Amino acid sequence: MTVTLKxxxxxxxxxxxxxALASLGIAGIAGVRQGKVFDIALAGADPEHARALLGEACEKLLANTVIENYSIELLDA
Incomplete structure (x- = not known):
């Protein structure tokens, strides 16, 4: 999942x-927003349950939902 500032x-x-990019001579950057990426492995969860579980993890711990957005991407193991 990815967590970024709103x-x-x-x-x-x-x-x-x-x-820093500009000082390195990398031109054309219009803006940069940084964030966090969490790779979480789940044991035997179906996709619907996995999304619900990861959404709960974001809401309760991984994201400050007042100032951050999160997105969940499920990948095959």
């Missing part, structure tokens, strides 16, 4: 990365 929330780390 639009409109200040992202100082993204701004720092944007500045």
């Amino acid at each position: 639009n409109g929330v200040l992202d100082p780390q993204g701004k720092a990365i944007e500045g």
Whole structure:
């Protein structure tokens, strides 16, 4: 799953990365937003149950839903 700051929330780390890219001569970057990626392996969960379980994990711990969005992508093992 991926957790990112919501639009409109200040992202100082993204701004720092944007500045560093410019100082390295990498041109054409219009903006950078940073986030977190979680790779979580589940034991024997069907896709519907897996989404519900991971959504609960995001809501309760992995994402601050006041300022962050999350998305869940299920992959085959």
